[in-house]
Amino acid sequence: MPPDLQQGPRCxxxxxxxxxxxxxxxxxxxxxxxxxxxxxxxxxxxGTRARYRVELSAGDGGxxxxxxxxxxxxxxxxxxxxxxxxxxxxxxxxxWSSVPSPLPPFRALRADIATVQATVLARGGCCxxxxxxxxxxxxSLGLALLDxxxxxxxxxxLVVERATGxxxxxxxxxxxxxxxxxxxxxxxxxxxxxxxxxxxxxxxxVLARPENLGAVVPVGRRLGPVxxxxxxxxxxxxxxxxxxxxxxxxxxxGAWSWLRGALADDRAQSLLTLPxxxxxxxxxxxxxxxxxx
Numbered sequence: 001m002p003p004d005l006q007q008g009p010r011c012x013x014x015x016x017x018x019x020x021x022x023x024x025x026x027x028x029x030x031x032x033x034x035x036x037x038x039x040x041x042x043x044x045x046x047g048t049r050a051r052y053r054v055e056l057s058a059g060d061g062g063x064x065x066x067x068x069x070x071x072x073x074x075x076x077x078x079x080x081x082x083x084x085x086x087x088x089x090x091x092x093x094x095x096w097s098s099v100p101s102p103l104p105p106f107r108a109l110r111a112d113i114a115t116v117q118a119t120v121l122a123r124g125g126c127c128x129x130x131x132x133x134x135x136x137x138x139x140s141l142g143l144a145l146l147d148x149x150x151x152x153x154x155x156x157x158l159v160v161e162r163a164t165g166x167x168x169x170x171x172x173x174x175x176x177x178x179x180x181x182x183x184x185x186x187x188x189x190x191x192x193x194x195x196x197x198x199x200x201x202x203x204x205x206v207l208a209r210p211e212n213l214g215a216v217v218p219v220g221r222r223l224g225p226v227x228x229x230x231x232x233x234x235x236x237x238x239x240x241x242x243x244x245x246x247x248x249x250x251x252x253x254g255a256w257s258w259l260r261g262a263l264a265d266d267r268a269q270s271l272l273t274l275p276x277x278x279x280x281x282x283x284x285x286x287x288x289x290x291x292x293x
Contacts, residue, residue, distance in 0.1 A: 015044040017219070018104035019113055019159060019168045024050035024082065025103065030062040037193060037209070038064065039103065041171040041219050050082045054102045067096055068197045077102040104170075106251075113168070114160045114255035116228075116248040120153040120167060121145050126291050127167055127223040129158040130272070131248040132231040135202055137274050137283070140180045141231065144284040146214030148292075153217040155210060158226065162255060166222035173207035179278075181206055188213060227291060229270045231283075236273055239283040241290055245271030 012032035014025045022044050025035060036043070044050075056063040059073040066073045072094040079089045079102055088108055093099050100107050106115065118131040119142040128150075130138045139155055146152060154170040161168060176184055177199065185206075195207040210216050217223065230245040247269060250256060270290075274283050 015046065015048055015050060016042045016103070017044040017048070018042055019109070019161070019170075021052070021104075021109060021112070022048050022050045023103070023105060024053045025056065026053065027056040028058075028062055031056055031058075031064055034062065034064040034195070035103075037195060038172055040209070041169075041211070041216070052088070052105050052108055053080050053082050053085070054078070054105060055080075056102070068195055070095065070198065079105050079108065081108075110252045110255075112162060114162050115251045116158040116160075117156070118158040118228075118248065119155050120158050120169075120223075120226075121150040122153050122217050122223050123150045123292070127153070127226045128229055128287070128291060129167070129226055129248075130229050130231050131158070133233075135178075136231045136233055137280055138231050139175060139177075140280045141272075141283055141287070143174070143176075143180065143213065144280050145287065148284065148288060149215070151215035151217045152210045152213075153223060160226065161222070164222070165226075166224045167226050169217040169219045169221060169223070171210055171216055171219055174210045174213055175205045175207050177202045177205045227270065229272050229287070231272050231274065233276050234273045235276060237275060239272065239274050239279045239286055241270060241272045241283075241286040243270050245269045 012027055012029045014032055014035050016023050016025065016039050055078045058066050058075040061073065063075055066075055074092065074094060076092040078087060080087045091099050116129065116131055118129040119138040120127065120129045121142055130141055132138060142152060142155060153167065155174040156172055157170050159168045159170045181204065189206060189208055192208050192212050197205045199205050228248060272283055
């Protein structure tokens with residue numbers, strides 16, 4: 001069981017509001033600093049009543065630093081309800097693997113929200129969610145649209161209220177890699193607070209706060225309707241955008257009620273194909289032409 005981090009000088013505490021649910025986090029001071037970097041826009045006001053408590057425990061480097069390094073240091077977390085302290089989930093592990101994230105505590109929120117791995121942007125009442133395979137160009141496309149006046153709601157997840165169909169911003173750091181990283185390293189990223197990790201497929205990944213890269217959607221806002229756009233890399237020479245793309249994988253399984261009546265009938269699901277390399281700016285042109293009004 002993780003130690004009670006409320007005891008002794010090596011403890012810290014943070015309050016976060018994730019989609020209307022307040023979570024109290026107990027951790028080390030090092031992890032508190034990293035939590036501010038990862039979830040800063042979701043900080044709740046001091047004294048706000050929490051619904052859940054998460055306790056993080058790891059070695060000297062801290063829980064989050066160990067995750068970024070992808071080392072094999074022992075880590076653990078405990079998720080419990082407040083104020084009674086009833087334990088909902090408790091895990092010990094070394095590598096991240098399939099262990100569910102303790103922050104936000106999605107397992108405890110599964111009755112209230114549905115999620116899709118996606119890059120989400122909004123402008124003028126229009127909300128776009130780009131989903132697809134890893135490294136298909138979702139983040140690069142999002143960065144290109146940020147330069148055109150769109151605002152980022154999330155670089156990781158489309159989070160939807162199951163009861164209303166409204167999308168909720170989830171403002172965590174944007175991961176920049178590959179050619180996009182090489183192009184931005186000496187320019188946009190220079191001097192920004194960063195964290196680094198490594199992907200076995202794409203190599204180095206630099207994480208930067210999204211508000212330092214462009215406009216962001218305030219975390220308290222509700223967005224809709226949501227237009228789902230799957231992004232794929234193909235052998236075609238030029239990008240193409242067509243209606244009727246495949247539906248994304250939704251968590252939790254079967255949580256599709258938010259689709260019925262929540263999306264606009266036209267262009268609710270689309271397919272954007274990009275060349276095997278590049279094509280992001282031309283793809284952004286197509287998105288602007290179709291959804292930019």
